[in-house]
Amino acid sequence: MKSNKLHITLVVLTALLLILPLFQQIFKPFKISELHGVTKEQELPKFAAADWIDSEFQPRFHQYLLENYGFREDAIRLYNQVRFSVFGLSSNINVTIGKNGFLFEPWFIHSYYGRNFRGNDDIEEKVKKLKSIQDSLKAYGKDMIMVIAAGKASYYPEHIPDKMRSEKSYTNYQCFLDNLEKYGVNTIDCNQWFVDAKDTTKVPLFPKTGTHWSIYGAQLAADSIVKYYKSLSGKEMNEVKFSGFTKTDQLKYDDRDIEMLLNLSIPLDRDSLAYPEKEKIKKDGAEKPNLFVISDSFFWNIFNFYPIHKHLFNEVSYWYYFSRGVYPAKTETDLQTRLSKSDLIMFMSATSTLDKFGWGSVDSLYSFFHKEEHNVSLEEKLKEHHEVHYEETYEEFIARFKEQVRSSESKTQQMMEKAKKRGYTFEEMLDKDAHWLADRRYKKDKDQSR
Amino acid sequence: MVFSSIIFILYFLPLFLLAYYLTPKKARNYTLLAFSVLFYAWGAPWFVLFLLSSIIINFYVIRAMDSSRQVLWRKFFLGISVAINLGLLLYFKYANFFMENVNYVRGWVHLDPLVWNYILLPIGISFFSFQSITYSMDVFRKIHKPLRNPFNYMLYIMMFPQMIAGPIVRYKDIADQITGRKERWEEFLNGFYRFCLGLAKKVLIADVIAVEVDKILASNYATMDSSTAWIGIVGYTFQLYFDFSGYSDMAIGIGRMIGFKFPENFDNPYVARSVSEFWRRWHITFSVFMRNYLYYPLGGSRVKTKRRLYFNLWFVFLLSGLWHGASWNFVIYGAFHGFFLVLERLFLLKVWEKIGKISILFTFLIIVMARVFFRIEEYDQAVSFLGALYSFDFQSVSMAANPHFYTMMFVGAFFSFFTLSKIGLKLQDFFYFTTYNNKQHVGLWIMSVVLLVLCVASLTGLGFSPFIYFRF
Numbered sequence: 001m002k003s004n005k006l007h008i009t010l011v012v013l014t015a016l017l018l019i020l021p022l023f024q025q026i027f028k029p030f031k032i033s034e035l036h037g038v039t040k041e042q043e044l045p046k047f048a049a050a051d052w053i054d055s056e057f058q059p060r061f062h063q064y065l066l067e068n069y070g071f072r073e074d075a076i077r078l079y080n081q082v083r084f085s086v087f088g089l090s091s092n093i094n095v096t097i098g099k100n101g102f103l104f105e106p107w108f109i110h111s112y113y114g115r116n117f118r119g120n121d122d123i124e125e126k127v128k129k130l131k132s133i134q135d136s137l138k139a140y141g142k143d144m145i146m147v148i149a150a151g152k153a154s155y156y157p158e159h160i161p162d163k164m165r166s167e168k169s170y171t172n173y174q175c176f177l178d179n180l181e182k183y184g185v186n187t188i189d190c191n192q193w194f195v196d197a198k199d200t201t202k203v204p205l206f207p208k209t210g211t212h213w214s215i216y217g218a219q220l221a222a223d224s225i226v227k228y229y230k231s232l233s234g235k236e237m238n239e240v241k242f243s244g245f246t247k248t249d250q251l252k253y254d255d256r257d258i259e260m261l262l263n264l265s266i267p268l269d270r271d272s273l274a275y276p277e278k279e280k281i282k283k284d285g286a287e288k289p290n291l292f293v294i295s296d297s298f299f300w301n302i303f304n305f306y307p308i309h310k311h312l313f314n315e316v317s318y319w320y321y322f323s324r325g326v327y328p329a330k331t332e333t334d335l336q337t338r339l340s341k342s343d344l345i346m347f348m349s350a351t352s353t354l355d356k357f358g359w360g361s362v363d364s365l366y367s368f369f370h371k372e373e374h375n376v377s378l379e380e381k382l383k384e385h386h387e388v389h390y391e392e393t394y395e396e397f398i399a400r401f402k403e404q405v406r407s408s409e410s411k412t413q414q415m416m417e418k419a420k421k422r423g424y425t426f427e428e429m430l431d432k433d434a435h436w437l438a439d440r441r442y443k444k445d446k447d448q449s450r
Numbered sequence: 451m452v453f454s455s456i457i458f459i460l461y462f463l464p465l466f467l468l469a470y471y472l473t474p475k476k477a478r479n480y481t482l483l484a485f486s487v488l489f490y491a492w493g494a495p496w497f498v499l500f501l502l503s504s505i506i507i508n509f510y511v512i513r514a515m516d517s518s519r520q521v522l523w524r525k526f527f528l529g530i531s532v533a534i535n536l537g538l539l540l541y542f543k544y545a546n547f548f549m550e551n552v553n554y555v556r557g558w559v560h561l562d563p564l565v566w567n568y569i570l571l572p573i574g575i576s577f578f579s580f581q582s583i584t585y586s587m588d589v590f591r592k593i594h595k596p597l598r599n600p601f602n603y604m605l606y607i608m609m610f611p612q613m614i615a616g617p618i619v620r621y622k623d624i625a626d627q628i629t630g631r632k633e634r635w636e637e638f639l640n641g642f643y644r645f646c647l648g649l650a651k652k653v654l655i656a657d658v659i660a661v662e663v664d665k666i667l668a669s670n671y672a673t674m675d676s677s678t679a680w681i682g683i684v685g686y687t688f689q690l691y692f693d694f695s696g697y698s699d700m701a702i703g704i705g706r707m708i709g710f711k712f713p714e715n716f717d718n719p720y721v722a723r724s725v726s727e728f729w730r731r732w733h734i735t736f737s738v739f740m741r742n743y744l745y746y747p748l749g750g751s752r753v754k755t756k757r758r759l760y761f762n763l764w765f766v767f768l769l770s771g772l773w774h775g776a777s778w779n780f781v782i783y784g785a786f787h788g789f790f791l792v793l794e795r796l797f798l799l800k801v802w803e804k805i806g807k808i809s810i811l812f813t814f815l816i817i818v819m820a821r822v823f824f825r826i827e828e829y830d831q832a833v834s835f836l837g838a839l840y841s842f843d844f845q846s847v848s849m850a851a852n853p854h855f856y857t858m859m860f861v862g863a864f865f866s867f868f869t870l871s872k873i874g875l876k877l878q879d880f881f882y883f884t885t886y887n888n889k890q891h892v893g894l895w896i897m898s899v900v901l902l903v904l905c906v907a908s909l910t911g912l913g914f915s916p917f918i919y920f921r922f
Contacts (some may be wrong), residue, residue: 003636004891006888006891007635007636007638007639007891008635008890010635010639010891010895011635011638011639013895014638014639014642014895015464015467015468017899018459018460018464018467018901019462019464019468021460022461022464024459047795053495053496055493055495058451058492058493061457062455062456062457065456065457065460065461066456066457066910069456069460069461071908075903075906075907075910076907076910076911078903078904078907079907079908079910079911079912080911082904083854083908083911087853087854087857088853089853089854091911122618163848163851289893423662
């Protein structure tokens, strides 16, 4: 009789174990911390008999359950932790585990070795347009600067894992530099400057566990950019002095963003980083120009942590990858107005994003200034309501999305796995995703504009 | 829906078990049938009504056969039943293959190809059509009385634990269990342990190996070095075993949780000392089916001439190969096995006996070679891959580059061959064939829960992982 009681107990425990995730999903009695990183989520699909017969409903519903079952977050953290601790592997294809626990995004490594070189002709053409834009803006009393942000693979090449090493070939970075110098574009090369300063700085300019330059590194870069602009424009601006630093291993999120992408249960060992204390120095009669930035994600650590807002610049408008978002949200999204208001137009790109540099902005600005018109002033251009529509059209968005996926090995692989999961060909899945994203974006824009 | 999916493990299975055990005993078969129909309709919604109709028709045909006293009428009804089952299989599985070859020949003689709408393959058709044939044959041979209730017959064919990928359960082995089984708590637990073990074999071993194997086998064979080629095909050999045997374990486990005892389907096939022995250890229920319903009716070993015997062997294996898939590479696969079976009858068995345990290695090598044709559909690609295997262009391999894969390869190799030792045999007996005391139950339960949690975590991380045998 004793053994039967044990059997029943174990059976009941088994039943409870199997039913617990469903219970958690519905009633959420236990608080589970969220996963980090951005993913495209499957909404709960509406049931339709036709979708069931065509086997369209089932994979979407399964995907929805896979993304929403109770304790899913813990399951993922467990899987990631086991893979990391036992095998030293990352479960996220967007994170490469380097030597000595240094984390990289793989495309930084690819660009460091020149594997994504876009070709000299392409880059030269881009730089020529930049020069033309620079000259056009100067004619209107505005300045333009091109900033190449530092790349982590350039800064920490010794920590690149052996399996990703190869012969270095001519890179986008080197080609851009050569052409920027050749055509006289105002350039700040933070990448080389960081590499040169590596042995002399007291704290690292790149975090072990983050993909961007550290907050401290970004402050130094911002400081140099402002000084460069002051010498270029002759403007008397306020100043920022670094009055001290706090060293800590309690890193801000921005300094451990790749680590967060790993979604581990146990935090990684981190180096201490410095967070500078800044002193704002006000000068009598200081000018506060307006800043217009078109940049990849490397500008965030300046935008969020350096006192560019109000103290150094009056208005700052940051167009993230040109068309993926405008910050702060309250600033206008009209290119002509932004150009006319701004005193400094700054492009910024890390070495890893130079393969796609511009993101449509260079062509947009170039065509804005070089339509067939005769010596028209910027104000007159605005009065004539030139429709330089910075915003991509629905079809352009889809084409760009598809091109981005096709040109990225990791994105292609993700799309192929997704297609296989759902029973589509690669092209079918790519098309569905592109349209899905475009529908959400353009419908959302339409809703917001009502 | 596959067993190794979140939707099955965390939704379908718990809801099914809850519904099953809350249903009064007399009505449990209906609950099981309802969930089985739902299970099948999830994956093949367009086919389920068609399937149900053919099952009903088959039921009444066999009932009519059983009622007939005249042998001619019994044979007539049997013929109709077998024709329905084989007809469905031939049409849905082989019609595309047939038309491709017809059009190939037409192209050869400069005729326009025939226009043909590609037919989708319903999942599990190879299994349930064979299962249906066993019912017809066992009733015809009066081995067992037919089922009285058409729903019970539907259940026999469509029971979700074994419908999609076996084991192929002969009617006589399960007939009494359909109406007279007893669910016991201890058997429920044994079933749970078996399910978790099978899930771990599939998710933690087979699926991990599959990721790397798929990459290797998708590469260009013309430039592939021998090391990579051997790793790929040996990896595939392990992947297939743990995938398929893991699935069978899960099916057997779920069956035990609801009082069914399905036959074993695998018995450490890679420790076989001959190809003949291999087929007594690999996909056992399939071999039993082919032996009882094809080989014996052809005369088996009791034919008058050796030539006829060898023909029977080879023919059975040709058809076995074709059963695995509707393309020429599977025919070659079957013929390859048949060839070695004939050779063993001729002289090779004596050679294996003479060399002792080393025959395990040679047998394993033959199995691995056969897997080339099993995995690579295009003939010229298979030949190119064989070329890579035997180019002897061995390059060094960095295991550190993919430690997870290589660890699972070692684990796979270990568990494929561990019953060569006495300890291994004892372990196997413990996990598969023992009645446990209380302490052992607690230990096994904890182990099973750990495996289950790891598998769920892995499935969420790795994603959807379809069974290889779903193409059948």
